Amino acid sequence: MKATIDWTGDAGFKATSGSGHAVQVDGPPDHGGKNQGPRPMELVLMGLGACSSFDVMSILKRSRQDVTDCHTELEAERADAVPSVFTAIHLHFVVTGHDLKENLVKRAVSLSAEKYCSASIMLGKAGVEITHSYEVRAA
Template identity: 30%
Template sequence: MTQLTYYLKHEGMRTETNYGQLNISADEAYGFRPYQLMVSSIAGCSLSVFRKILDKQRVAYEDVIVTANVTRNEEEANRIEKVHLHFVVKGRYLKEDKLHKSLQTSQKHCSMVQSVKNSIEIEETLECIPLSL
């Protein structure tokens, strides 16, 4: 079990991590907004697992970028309804069908995606950009 302690501040809250202090606030001027942390957790986990799979399969890529587009419902406390993750993989000798399979596998093994799968729709798309020799 992991325990985190949060301290209330006038502008929001803070917690200490191994990497330093994390400030959370409804006002971006004072820290990360909670929805930004949620989306970052989903995107970061998904990208991390995808990278591990690509590395394990010895896929030669030069860069992987993920963009997150978020759909929120203002009528229900501005809740996150959908996160669309668009992956762009750049490299030589890329096999798009293999990358799609790897992305599907990563979704099954990403703890953050699995944690929200019945409450937030997660859509993942992939684009390959071949680099010339």
């Protein structure tokens, strides 16, 4: 896996993935940025959420669950000192569908957290306390 980062001026950077997709990253105005993109640590949090959501949906599809929506909310706490690393992250999955089996949603969230989500497992090994919750809604 590869990526490139190109400075775009002030506190802005263009991050390009090895697959060719780009994201504008920027800092807040009080740090010389123009607020034209997410902060680097926001990208880490977003990556974790996308990784785990991908796993949950993949597992539920293989379990033949009729999912119509999956919305994941993440909330993170960071250390007060520099480096301001994540100390705790909570992921809350809201899974909507037809006749969803709660035990399969719970299983999908657990499997993602404990076995499949590389981002979650990597952050957990770095000392971040990662917790999960879920709710199932009828479509």
